[in-house]
Amino acid sequence: MKVFHQAGHQTIWNLESFREDNTGDGVIFSPVHFASERLERIVEQEIKEVSLFDPQFYVPDSQKSKLHSYDFFPEKIMNGFSTNDYEAVAYEAAKLCLDFQVRNDFESIIIPARYFPELISDYVTQQKKHFVDPFLAAVERENIDKKVFLTLPMTAMMLMDEEFKTNLLNWVTAYPEIDGVYLLVNFNEPTKQLQNFAKFKSYLEFIQGLMEAELSVICGYCNTEGIIVAVLDVYAVTIGAYENTRGFSIDKFLENDQERRGPAPRIYLPKLLNWVRWDTAEEIREDLPGLWEKIYTPTEHSEGVIASGQRPHFSQPLLYKHHFKLLADQYSEIRGLSMSDRITLLQEKIIEASKLYEEIEDNRVIFFDSNCKGEHLPVWNRILRHLRTAL
Structure with missing residues (x-):
């Protein structure tokens, strides 16, 4: 199982972590955040060779400028995307996109896809005629000797609809x-x-269906639940910095001039299997040092933040690099284990995290928001129980 950095805003942090901390096995590059010329010019070839390029056709009429630096992006190649007319340029776009991936010698080829928010009846038809068939024709024509991955952007509703899910499989x-x-x-x-x-269970069942058909599965945009997904020994999981690289949505591809307030800084605490608001972590560190020692796993990055004496800002890299390193270590810990042993190890970690949360509560620490709490742990424990039953 591989661990890819899901690149996004500040891709340089992912690259630095990969180079300097040896976290992960490669990077999935995001063109909406990284212009074509920059990707070709500044990223070392040895990194590209173990990495992937996601063409990101999810919103084919996106106005994001960096996407337009790629001559194969639908809005760019058509000078104004139209669903009805795209079929006329689909094969040209596929060839240009494939040529870009081959020229940069990425580890594998990714066929793009469009994101549909609803259960549309012609989902397969549109993906097939606009993207899959043109790409496979280009791959055959160029005689490409690389793995080929089909992008499958889905909604939870699609996963929960048995007929739709079966048709996709x-x-x-x-x-x-x-x-x-x-x-x-x-x-x-x-x-x-x-x-x-229900969503998590359907997600894992769909992955299992793909794997039973001997297809490799890259699970993109993983948050911490990726360590549960890793029980299935998928081809790859991902680690990301900002939240929009740890959960898939199309927001980043849409033009939005509305200002958003930046999120509160958080630190990843692997013993809690969660991110916690920095202010709460600092409170525990200062007021309850014995408890802090139990829940905190130091890295040079988190120690650097503490040593600075300053409250970190969400736009600074150290806490994200701390997260990359520790989550990558957690993935390394379960690599090489059997599925049964992975489940056992993760169940033990969930039990330990639950006990630590109880100790935090016993010490009258009040979290600023419910996302810092361990409310996901019972669900994950139940998921693992179901996975064990299926062994």
Whole structure:
């Protein structure tokens, strides 16, 4: 199982973490955040060779300027995207996009896809004629000797609809030329950690269906629940910095001039299997040093923040690099274990995290928001129980 950085805003942090801390096995580059010329010019070839490029056709008429630096992006190649007319340029766009990925010698080829927020009846038809068929034709024509992954952007509603999910599985698994799926799911959850049992269970069942058809699965835009997904020994999971790289949505591809207040800084505490507001972490560190020692796992990055004596800002890199390093370590810990042993280890970690949360509560610490609490842990524990039952 590989661990890719899900790049986004400030991709340089991912690259620095990969180079300097040896976190992860590569990077999934995001063109909406990284212009074409910059990607080709400043990223070392040895990094590209172990990395992937996500063409990000999710919103084909996106006005984001960096996407327009890629000559194959639908809005760019058509000088104004139109669904009805795209078929006329689909093969040209596929060739240009494939040429870009081959020229940069990325580890594998990713076929793009469009995101649909609803359960539309022609989902498969549109993906097939606009993206999959043109790309596979280009791959065959160029005689490409790389793994080929099909992007599959989904909603939780799609996962929960058995007929729709079955149709997707039947379609995707019918291509002998496709080696795997780059799976992205918009869970549309109000919480930062995935807490909906039915959605999580359907997600894992869909992954298992793909793997039973001998398809490799890259689970994109993972948050901490990726360590539960890793029980299935998928081809790859991801780690990201900002929240929009740890949960899939199309917001980043839309023009929005409305100012948003920046999020409160948080620190990842692996023993709690969660991110906690920095202010609460600082409160525990100062007032309850014995408890802090139990819940805190230091890195040079988090120690640097503490040593500065300043409250960190969400736009600074150190706490994200701290997260990359510790989550990558957690993935390394379960690599090489059997599925049964992975489940056992993670159940033990969930029990330990629950006990630590109880101790925090016993010490009358009040969290600023519910996302800092361990409310996801019972759901994850139940998910693991179901996975064990299926062994």
